[in-house]
Amino acid sequence: MTSKRILDVLPECSDTVAVEIDAGILDRAGALFAETFPGRRAIVVADGNTWTVAGERVQAALTAAGVETEEPYIFPGTPTLFADEHATYALRDRLAATDALACAVASGSLNDITKWASSLIDRPYAVVCTAASVDGYTSFGAAITVNGVKGTQECPAPRAVLAPLDIMAGAPTRLTATGYGDLFEKVPAGADWIIADELGIEAVDAHVWDLVQGPLGEALSDPEGLTRGDLDAMTKLTDGLMMSGLAMQVHRTSRPASGAGHYFSHQWEMEGYGRDWDPPLSHGFKVGLGTLAMCALYESVLALDLTSYDIDARLADWPTPEQDRARVEALQPNDVIRASASAQSAEKYLTVDQARARLERIKDRWPAILERIRPQLWSADRVETALRTVGAIHHPEQIKVSLEEFRTKYYQAQTIRTRYTVLDTLQELGLLNDLVDALFAPEGYWGRRPTAD
Numbered sequence: 001m002t003s004k005r006i007l008d009v010l011p012e013c014s015d016t017v018a019v020e021i022d023a024g025i026l027d028r029a030g031a032l033f034a035e036t037f038p039g040r041r042a043i044v045v046a047d048g049n050t051w052t053v054a055g056e057r058v059q060a061a062l063t064a065a066g067v068e069t070e071e072p073y074i075f076p077g078t079p080t081l082f083a084d085e086h087a088t089y090a091l092r093d094r095l096a097a098t099d100a101l102a103c104a105v106a107s108g109s110l111n112d113i114t115k116w117a118s119s120l121i122d123r124p125y126a127v128v129c130t131a132a133s134v135d136g137y138t139s140f141g142a143a144i145t146v147n148g149v150k151g152t153q154e155c156p157a158p159r160a161v162l163a164p165l166d167i168m169a170g171a172p173t174r175l176t177a178t179g180y181g182d183l184f185e186k187v188p189a190g191a192d193w194i195i196a197d198e199l200g201i202e203a204v205d206a207h208v209w210d211l212v213q214g215p216l217g218e219a220l221s222d223p224e225g226l227t228r229g230d231l232d233a234m235t236k237l238t239d240g241l242m243m244s245g246l247a248m249q250v251h252r253t254s255r256p257a258s259g260a261g262h263y264f265s266h267q268w269e270m271e272g273y274g275r276d277w278d279p280p281l282s283h284g285f286k287v288g289l290g291t292l293a294m295c296a297l298y299e300s301v302l303a304l305d306l307t308s309y310d311i312d313a314r315l316a317d318w319p320t321p322e323q324d325r326a327r328v329e330a331l332q333p334n335d336v337i338r339a340s341a342s343a344q345s346a347e348k349y350l351t352v353d354q355a356r357a358r359l360e361r362i363k364d365r366w367p368a369i370l371e372r373i374r375p376q377l378w379s380a381d382r383v384e385t386a387l388r389t390v391g392a393i394h395h396p397e398q399i400k401v402s403l404e405e406f407r408t409k410y411y412q413a414q415t416i417r418t419r420y421t422v423l424d425t426l427q428e429l430g431l432l433n434d435l436v437d438a439l440f441a442p443e444g445y446w447g448r449r450p451t452a453d
Helices: 004-012 026-036 048-064 085-096 108-120 165-169 173-184 186-198 206-213 223-227 231-251 260-271 283-302 311-316 321-331 335-347 352-373 380-390 403-415 422-429 432-440
Strands: 018-022 042-047 073-075 101-106 126-129 141-146 149-154 160-164
Touching (some): 004 018, 018 231, 026 101, 085 108, 108 126, 108 141, 149 335, 165 231, 173 186, 173 223, 173 231, 173 283, 173 380, 186 206, 186 260, 206 231, 223 231, 260 403, 283 352, 283 380, 283 422, 311 352, 335 403, 352 422
Parallel strands (some): 042 073, 101 126
Antiparallel strands (some): 141 149
């Protein structure tokens, strides 16, 4: 049953007007499409797996509801589909050849492709969810890689969303685990937003904060139940994922749902890492590992005492724009990523005078920052336990990444987006190297875990 909080927030949403969540509702797909788009024709968009799991029934449900349909558009093969401009343009061209609206039968990548393809020809669409694998079902943007650079393409969310819990609970457990990892990052992402708020960079919207953080604890509370396909656990996770996406609609940015933990994933995705695996390395697995990485770092942040912090000493060593650019370029050997990261980092570069004001603000607000982020955060051990239980990635070795390579991701993640996170705070303070070094020292969090169990 669709939760009251979802129904209450729908009138505030820019795009989505209907969300139905329940077991046994797959055959409602046709009626929901007809109610949402009266008189419009439909084209089912699926891949080889989602067509088999639910696509044929959705096609039949559309016909039964009196909706005229086009021949389904089915991406070939198992879900090795990559959300990039090539897949998107192919679907755009197919949609443009008809007046039909897309009804995606999808998990994360296919939904993003359909979302952006529909937007490119200014058409709304509907989605039938096949796995609790992502919070992007209801978000206003699409995570698409264009010319090798991962970013959010601005485009409307689906007009209607159908989430048949029995189908989603029957999805491979790795898909549920990837959705769990994606949602988990809202924990450190919330701390990142608090810091940006305290420093006067980006104010927390209390209402939107509650939309995401309110259901978050409950949604993450039963990883063991999720591995069993328990419908109650799946309902909670799905509610949290949907609320996260709806919050992004209300706020019109991904800030409520994305922080530095996501940037570990974005870095790997721009590198193409794991894209050709079978199955491909999922967004949520990478985000879950980024979440663990950031919660481990935050434990050191919580122990920082800036009472005696020497601002003048830091400013004496403040990098010039050229030096900062050289730092970023050295961190990014990939030409495409280097160009993007250099541009993003240049936008958030501070002059010496700006840096003084920022550092004074950090030092002044540090007690308040610690007071606010402490109850927001989970310990790294608690995060690791939850990720293990749900079957998600919890050590870089599990994705064939050495600890030395993983260490570099902390620095690369700081360079690729203008959005302010704790990584920027530590870089500005000149403390990022020390805290990351401590994590990988023999007694540090990663140093104590040289290999995966």
